Amino acid sequence: MTQAVFKGIVAYPITPFRPEDGAVDTVALTALIDRLVQSGVHAMAPLGSTGENAYLSDIEWQTVAETSVRHIAKRVPVIVGISELTTQNAVRRAHFAQQIGADAVMVLPTSYWKLTEEEIFQHYAKIAAAIDLPIMVYNNPATSGVDMSPELMVRMNHDIDNVSMIKESSGDIQRMHRITQLSDGQIPFFNGSNPLALEAFAAGATGWCTAAPCLIPELTLQLYRAANAGDMQQARECFYKQLPLLQFILKGGLPKTIKAGLQLSGFDAGIPRSPVLPLDDAQREQLAQLLKALQT
Amino acid sequence: MTQAVFKGIVAYPITPFRPEDGAVDTVALTALIDRLVQSGVHAMAPLGSTGENAYLSDIEWQTVAETSVRHIAKRVPVIVGISELTTQNAVRRAHFAQQIGADAVMVLPTSYWKLTEEEIFQHYAKIAAAIDLPIMVYNNPATSGVDMSPELMVRMNHDIDNVSMIKESSGDIQRMHRITQLSDGQIPFFNGSNPLALEAFAAGATGWCTAAPCLIPELTLQLYRAANAGDMQQARECFYKQLPLLQFILKGGLPKTIKAGLQLSGFDAGIPRSPVLPLDDAQREQLAQLLKALQT
Amino acid sequence: MTQAVFKGIVAYPITPFRPEDGAVDTVALTALIDRLVQSGVHAMAPLGSTGENAYLSDIEWQTVAETSVRHIAKRVPVIVGISELTTQNAVRRAHFAQQIGADAVMVLPTSYWKLTEEEIFQHYAKIAAAIDLPIMVYNNPATSGVDMSPELMVRMNHDIDNVSMIKESSGDIQRMHRITQLSDGQIPFFNGSNPLALEAFAAGATGWCTAAPCLIPELTLQLYRAANAGDMQQARECFYKQLPLLQFILKGGLPKTIKAGLQLSGFDAGIPRSPVLPLDDAQREQLAQLLKALQT
Amino acid sequence: MTQAVFKGIVAYPITPFRPEDGAVDTVALTALIDRLVQSGVHAMAPLGSTGENAYLSDIEWQTVAETSVRHIAKRVPVIVGISELTTQNAVRRAHFAQQIGADAVMVLPTSYWKLTEEEIFQHYAKIAAAIDLPIMVYNNPATSGVDMSPELMVRMNHDIDNVSMIKESSGDIQRMHRITQLSDGQIPFFNGSNPLALEAFAAGATGWCTAAPCLIPELTLQLYRAANAGDMQQARECFYKQLPLLQFILKGGLPKTIKAGLQLSGFDAGIPRSPVLPLDDAQREQLAQLLKALQT
Structure with missing residues (x-):
């Protein structure tokens, strides 16, 4: 059962780049993976938005995927x-993910020319036909330019084999209600909007897909544990405590804020790829204050 | 303390009109008030959006206000x-509300010409200066054309005497987070978006301003009790049970759907004022099904 | 033929209020009317958005309507x-307009509860059934909260007697294209968005509904004459000359900017009704500079 | 002077793919180029949105660029x-374009993570520093996820050498007014929104960047000639004649509609890359009717 495999805190590592030449830094990547696994997160999602997926070459993407899967080594x-913009490339990458032993793939359709529902459906169907892995449908209109309705996502979960999870990152809690209603609560949905973490759990989310564990793993886990125990009061307190940081990383963009936060903790993961710039000094100082407030 | 006075389920009665001539039906109004008070709701809010406030003449508004306050008679x-569109009219009505013994007023700024923050601030300040009652700042951009930021609303709560509560009906949970953060959780905020009832309580709302008790008082109270007890699981189950009805009344418009629902229950409260039309047959049938599903 | 009656520059006077008590200033109103008629504008539209229509009591509205129609005295x-928010009030005012000898009425549906197309249609149909005057359908979503599609407006022009003109103030030129296409160019449409004046004429607008003649009548007339002569070059030059002022009055809100501009020219028309505030000093200075630049 | 080089109708060829294997079809590409040059268009823009730029591999992009520049052979x-998503790739392609003899490059910043103004500025500055060709700043928020304000675009035109033209495809005529005002009419701007062609010329656009010449070159040229002659009446008639087709190709997506239109005219350019699907039968029939109506 897919449902049993992924739940709780699904951690999104950044992709470290070497300061000297900007190449993928597999040494830092494996160190970050160990750190996350040891923190107790329930699953790992390399090559998400946080992982600068879209900015990597084919070879780099493969390197990160393979390094991650091998080094995680079934621990989670x-x-x-x-x-990917083209179905062909998405199929190719999905196939590679299966070959190296990934447990599932998370697929975000991206667009230049707007896609119709039929085009999106066929995109997923072709990827699903090429692999045996479970597929998580990922809706993130702000980054991808594609906005999938709950109706479409639930339909794909019903009609396409392997498609068995939904990640909602639009930040609209009503979409999560709708997914629950349309599927009678049977399709596991994951929240991808950090400042919605509390309410998504209240609404029944199976898990929280987040880059925050790179910086504050224990707080994200505490929130999940309180929510999983049904303790609204404790979940609320834990959420409001970490909310300023969650707001900061959302607003600033995950790769640049997480990389800055890692560096502040003594872990150098390089800077994001141009044209994305690193945090400026004022932002870095603000982040340092936010992190300091959470350590006391 | 204002905070102690208003909390929990704040019920919004519709304003009944007589079928024969469309005039305000004070007999039906007092009957509806009794029904709501007896159901156990914690407070009452006549002349809200649900009460077709904006569609009443001065005399009618006064009639509804006075009839309501006198008939509720401190039971809640x-x-x-x-x-009101002009400050002068708003002041006049606020003064009237105080004279007849209301416990508080809820003020929604409405606009034809867009208002600046300074204009909104002065609108509230002038009303506050004219009365001694607590004022609830009410943000409902969809109906009023005015969208007040959490920053502005919190500032008015700090800077204007009497302004001591916030009602947020934008449906954006992040606004509630922001109000909590800006006021260190000290300003009581109320949720006015029905399909956000679960998450607003999770986020710390003091109460739920809703017309739903006109139709399903017990379910709204159950949700509040579960949330107040911090029981996320029970709150969630109770919420999803009533969600289809909450979605229906939001989408259809409160006066027309609540009046149709009352009629289905044998309580004739007339129809909304033209140009708003009553539910058509298909919608009424749908509503009947939704209500029937909740009674079993 | 309605089409022959209204065209060119349709001038929107503000409603002057007496500085001493805020009451409607009929002396200033008639003086402003004379000024506009003498400037050569092609038609007059009292009680538009500019005229603070929405902020007037019934008596005040009637006073302005009657004073205007009588004083214009068929010169244009x-x-x-x-x-009006209710159909009943709109019908009453339309009837009054007919009684006092208006040549047409311009009807803007306003909303608190969102209106369906059927509700809007019946609103117009009931008004039309009550009078014999031509009706201009007026779409201004930003102020009224109602956004009528070109399809609906053209349908009402076809299906409802008396409805024979469209005023489009959404600022979207594609709506004007659509109206032209749907009506084969047979329904006269008027532009109500000042910074779209040039392009609306290029797209075939019959007239420009504008408050700008209160301040710069000659420039608005020049633009119309160039456009009417089909001279794109001259129309463009004339448009860009007045554009900074048109942008200023749109952004600032017409009543407050036009009243400030009149005062700068020595004509005191009072200030807008609260909560709308008059221009502050910096804005007034900016307006003075804009007007001065146009006089040289 | 850049201004003298690009003006009028700038034609955007699609990128033909071979029906048998989906590879770039350079034979069809050169045939299409000849057809366009012979039609009299004033300039050519391979690898625009229409050219499925974003869907091509590096090698394919280079093939199309080189084939196009060589085959056009200075005729226009x-x-x-x-x-490109990364600055590094954009610089590489710009360098390639210069090497093969392009007259200019049109640069669209695309985004996954939202870009700040500083990030966009540096993206252009780095590309500009790497080449000597004139650069056209291209704003197309709907496809790229990046929305550049007129202020930013004009600033880049002033502050970055080589940046000397603006293409505005947001469809908002007020942006064109703003560009004109901010640059005193000195920066040539091009319209990239087909259904805005008439009004953009009225507002002073230097040219129209459009895929329509692939199907109706003569009508696009007629519109430009009428506009250039300042004849508003003729421009309007010519515009409304072709507007239904312009609306159809915008709404349907340029690659799929233009390729279908070419096929209807007997020119097989293949279909768009998956996940984009070709027109369905009903749409193709609608397109055939639109084209037929323009040929009579």
Whole structure:
């Protein structure tokens, strides 16, 4: 059962780049993976939005995928992110993910020319036909330019074999209600909007897909544990405590804020790929204050 | 303390019109009030959006306000709704509300010409200066054309005497987070978006301003009790049970759907004022099904 | 033929209020009317958005309507603005406009509860059934909260007697294209978005509904004459000359900017009704500079 | 002077794919180029949105760029489209465009993570520093996820050498007014929104960037000639004649509608890349009717 495999805190590692030449830094990547696994997160999702998936070459993407899956080595389940403009490339990457032993793939359709529902459906259907892995449908209109309705996502979960999970990152809690209603609560949905973490759990989310564990793993886990125990009061307190940081990383963009936060903790993961710039000094100082407030 | 007075389920009665001539039906109004008070709701808010406030003449508004306050007779606290285009009219109505013994007023700024923050601030300040009652700042951009930021609303709560509560009906949970953060959780905020009832309580809302008790008082109270007890699981189950009805009344418009629902229950409260039309047959049938499903 | 009556520059006077008590200033109103008629504008539209229609009591509205129609005295055709929340009030005002001799009425549906197309249609149909005057359908979503599609407006022009003109103030030129296409160019449409004046004429607008003649009548007339002569170059030059002022009055809100501009020219028309505030000093200075630049 | 080089109708060829294997079809490409040059268009822009730029591999992009520039062979000026997610790739392609003899490059910033103004500025500055060709700043928020304000675009035109043209495809005529005002009419701007062609010329556009010449070159040229002659009446008639087709190709997506239209005219250019699907039968029939209506 897919449902049993992925749940709780699904951690999104950044992709470290070497300061000297900007190449993928597999040494830092494996170190970050160990750190996350040891923190107790329930699953790992390399090559998400946080992982600068979209900015990597084919070779780099393969390197990160393979390094991650091998180094995680079944300690936690792994879901590999795919966000390609053409179906052909998405199929190719999905196939690669299966070959290297990923437990699932998370597929974000991206667009230049707007896609119709039929086009999106066939995109998923072709990827699903090429692999045996479970597929997580990933809706993130702000980054991808594609906005999938709950109706479409639930239909794909019903009609396409392997499609068995939904990740909602639009930040609209009503979409989660709708997914629950349309599927009678049978399709596991994951929240991808950090400042919605509390309410998504209240609404029944199976898990929280987040880059925050790179910086504050224990707080994200505490929130999940309180929510899983049904304790609204404790979940609320834990949520409001970490909310300023969650707001900061959302607003600033995950790769640049998480990389800055890692560096502040003594872990150098390089900077994001141009044209994305690193945090400026004022932002870095603000982040340092936010992190400091959470350590006391 | 205002905070102690208003909390829990704040019920919004519709304004009944007589079928024969469309005039305000005070007999039906008092009957509806009794029904709501007996159901156990914690407070009453005549002349809200649900009460077709904006569609009443001055005399009618006064009639509804006075009839409501007198008939409620301190059995529960009463907050009277005011949504006027000019400050002068708003002040006049606020003064009237105080004279007849209302416990508070809820003020929605409405606009034809867009208002600046300074204009909104002065609108509230002038009303506050004219009365001694607590004022609830009411944000409902969809109906009023005015969208107040959490920053502005919190500032008015700090800077204007009497302004001591916030009602947020934008449906955006992040606004509630922001109000909590800006006020260190000290300003009581109320949720006015029905399909957000579960998550607003999770986020710390003091109460739920809703017309739903006109149709399903017990379910709204159950949700509040579960949330107040911090029981996320029970709150969630109770919420999803009533969600289809909450979605229906939001989408259809409260006066027309609540009046149709009352009629289906044998309580004739007339129809909304033209140009708003009553539910058509198909919608009424759908509503009947939704209500029937909740009674079993 | 309605089409022959209204065209060119349709001028929107503000409603002057007496500085001493805020009451309608009929002396200033008639003086402003004379000024506009003498400037050569082709028609007059009292009680539009500019005329603070929505902020007037019934008596005040009637006073402005009657004073305007009588004082214009057929020198130019008059179209009286109506924007009421209830159909009953709109019908009453339309009837009054007919009684006092208006040449047409301009009807803006306003909303608290969102209106369906059927509700909007019946609103117009009931008004049309009550009078014999031509009706201009007025779409201004930003102020009224009602957004009518070109399809609906053209349908009402076809299906409802008396409805024979469209005023489009959404600022979207594609709506004007659509109206032209749907009606084969047979329904006269008027532009109500000042910074779209040039392009609306290029797209075939019959007239420009504007408050700008209160301040710069000659420039608005020049633009119309160039456009009417089909001279794109001259129309463009004339448009860009007045564009900074048109942008300023749109952004600032017409009543407050036009009243400030009149005062700068020595004509005191009072200030807008609260909560709308008059221009502050910096804005007034900016307006003075803009007007000065146009006089050289 | 850049201004003298690009003006009028800038034609955007699609990128033909071979029906048998989906590879770039350079034979069809050169045939299409000849057809366009012979039609009299003033300039050519391979690898725009229409050219499925974003869906091509590096090798394919280079093939199309080089084939186009060589085959056009200075008969008209050529501007090559670049829309890369990373600055590094954009610089590489710009460099290639210069090497093969392009007259200019058109640069569209694309985004996964939202870009700040500083990030966009540096993206352009780095590309500009790497080449000597004139650069057209291209704003197309709907496809790229990046929305550049007129202020930013004009600033880049002033502050970055080589940046000397603006293409606005947001469809908002007010942006064109703003560009004109901010640059005193000195920066040539091009319209990239087909259904805005008439009004953009009225507002002073230097040219129209459009895929329509692939199907109706003569009508696009007629519109430009009428506009250039300042004849508003003739421009309007010519515009409304072709507007239904312009609306159809915008709504349907340029590659799929233009390729279908070419096929209807007996020119097989293949179909768009998956997940984009070709027109369905009903749409193709509708297109055939639209084209037929223009030939009579």
